[in-house]
Amino acid sequence: MNIMDIIDSRIDPWEVLDIPRDAEDHEIKEAWKARTVSGRKRDRLHLAYKMIATAEDRELYRLLSPGTPETLEGFEQQLPLRSRYSGPGIWYNSLKKILETETGEEQTTE
Amino acid sequence: MSRKNKLDKHIIKLLNQYFLSGDTQQEKARLAEELAAILYSPALILGCDFIPSESRLMKEAVALSDAFESLTNGMPDESAFAAIDGIKEDSLLFPWYGFVKGVQSFYEGDHDSCLSHMARVPRNTAPSRFGAFFQIILTGGSDGEDKPEWSQLSKNVLESKGVIRDSLELIMESAEMEDLLLESAGLLIRDIVRDDRDSAAAILMWCFEQLQLKDILSDKAVLKGRQLFGEQEGYRLSALATLSFDPDRSLVFWLHSALACLNESETTQATVRAYLKILKDVSETVQSEFDLSEEYIRLIGSLVSELAEQIQHIYPSFPGTDSEDDDPFSMIAGLSGEKQQKQRKTREIRQSAAVQLELFAF
Numbered sequence: 001m002n003i004m005d006i007i008d009s010r011i012d013p014w015e016v017l018d019i020p021r022d023a024e025d026h027e028i029k030e031a032w033k034a035r036t037v038s039g040r041k042r043d044r045l046h047l048a049y050k051m052i053a054t055a056e057d058r059e060l061y062r063l064l065s066p067g068t069p070e071t072l073e074g075f076e077q078q079l080p081l082r083s084r085y086s087g088p089g090i091w092y093n094s095l096k097k098i099l100e101t102e103t104g105e106e107q108t109t110e
Numbered sequence: 111m112s113r114k115n116k117l118d119k120h121i122i123k124l125l126n127q128y129f130l131s132g133d134t135q136q137e138k139a140r141l142a143e144e145l146a147a148i149l150y151s152p153a154l155i156l157g158c159d160f161i162p163s164e165s166r167l168m169k170e171a172v173a174l175s176d177a178f179e180s181l182t183n184g185m186p187d188e189s190a191f192a193a194i195d196g197i198k199e200d201s202l203l204f205p206w207y208g209f210v211k212g213v214q215s216f217y218e219g220d221h222d223s224c225l226s227h228m229a230r231v232p233r234n235t236a237p238s239r240f241g242a243f244f245q246i247i248l249t250g251g252s253d254g255e256d257k258p259e260w261s262q263l264s265k266n267v268l269e270s271k272g273v274i275r276d277s278l279e280l281i282m283e284s285a286e287m288e289d290l291l292l293e294s295a296g297l298l299i300r301d302i303v304r305d306d307r308d309s310a311a312a313i314l315m316w317c318f319e320q321l322q323l324k325d326i327l328s329d330k331a332v333l334k335g336r337q338l339f340g341e342q343e344g345y346r347l348s349a350l351a352t353l354s355f356d357p358d359r360s361l362v363f364w365l366h367s368a369l370a371c372l373n374e375s376e377t378t379q380a381t382v383r384a385y386l387k388i389l390k391d392v393s394e395t396v397q398s399e400f401d402l403s404e405e406y407i408r409l410i411g412s413l414v415s416e417l418a419e420q421i422q423h424i425y426p427s428f429p430g431t432d433s434e435d436d437d438p439f440s441m442i443a444g445l446s447g448e449k450q451q452k453q454r455k456t457r458e459i460r461q462s463a464a465v466q467l468e469l470f471a472f
Contacts, residue, residue, distance in 0.1 A: 003391045020222035059384035066312045068319045080308045082269035083217050085184035092151040094263040
């Protein structure tokens with residue numbers, strides 16, 4: 001593939017093939033074959049496979065990333081999620097609220 | 111006056127029964143199942159004075175609470191993580207072990223691993239509910255589990271992209287003034303580059319794009335990129351940003367990046383080959399579309415020669431370096447046309463380096 005083809009494709013091959021980022025050559029090939037059998041989006045699947053089939057292909061993709069988005073909205077979408085440290089309480093409380101709502105058990109004061 | 115709600119009271123009552131009066135295995139299993147479905151925090155166990163501190167359940171609850179607290183505060187406690195690795199599948203708190211591992215992956219930015227850990231949390235347990243939350247924020251899928259609590263949680267545990275967007279809008283307002291834009295972008299990038307290199311790189315690319323659209327991307331911008339990301343990445347991002355606008359300039363940056371890669375870090379043959387593939391494609395474009403000055407040709411020739419020597423130094427057995435036929439550089443050399451062939455072998459250098467130079471001996 002020409003490098004401009006890779007840049008212009010604007011696809012995430014791992015996402016298209018539904019495989020983890022650390023997938024090995026054989027896992028990538030198996031995923032490509034399995035999904036191609038279903039008959040949908042063959043061209044896209046084949047493109048995704050060609051982009052990351054070998055270690056060299058994956059390095060090429062890495063070196064050519066990130067692409068430059070055309071709009072600020074596109075850029076915002078491209079930004080990866082950034083986690084924030086906010087302590088354990090918000091996790092526990094969110095789950096508690098959901099369970100309370102489902103069980104109908106409201107807060108009371110002792 | 112202490113505040114406890116019905117759910118807390120119910121959980122503590124069940125814990126009491128589970129720990130003190132679970133006479134039969136069958137009864138204990140029933141209580142465990144009921145508890146696992148509503149125990150919304152292992153920290154609740156810490157307040158149960160009827161559970162001895164030396165009991166396995168209390169020790170696991172302490173380890174999980176400590177591990178999770180340290181993780182969500184950004185200061186992972188390695189000893190607590192070592193302790194939770196001992197939690198077995200038959201433990202009441204085993205589902206929380208899987209959840210904490212999932213959250214650990216989330217904070218490490220390994221989203222596939224996070225989803226994988228969450229998929230292994232036993233179903234119908236309280237922490238398994240977080241599986242829907244991670245599906246929503248990491249894959250965009252909701253499966254009808256798009257609850258307001260998850261929206262609230264995501265606002266608390268994810269940085270708002272709006273902050274970066276606002277900063278970029280401000281930066282764009284200064285796009286006519288390169289120095290000001292670079293200064294503003296530098297501050298934003300420095301703020302996030304340690305924790306989130308991908309976003310920082312995307313921001314630099316965005317800024318380079320804005321400068322190129324105004325036709326003012328100077329070497330100062332490239333220098334800023336190198337200062338922020340190091341030689342290899344700074345040059346690579348500069349090369350990528352200029353690829354469409356200025357391929358001749360991009361070729362120089364790609365060569366610098368490849369050299370820095372070989373000088374700075376442990377690299378692989380796959381990386382070297384990927385660089386060579388890029389160099390081949392870009393040089394093809396440059397040769398076909400530009401009238402190149404003698405100065406430019408000398409610069410490229412010098413960089414290519416240096417690159418060849420570096421590769422041979424690091425990979426003496428790099429496939430093909432002893433044979434011109436399958437020399438990896440030949441894919442670059444193969445681009446040299448008749449014009450180049452006439453001027454070949456202008457220097458006495460090793461074969462592979464000579465093969466490369468053919469390309470640039472315009």
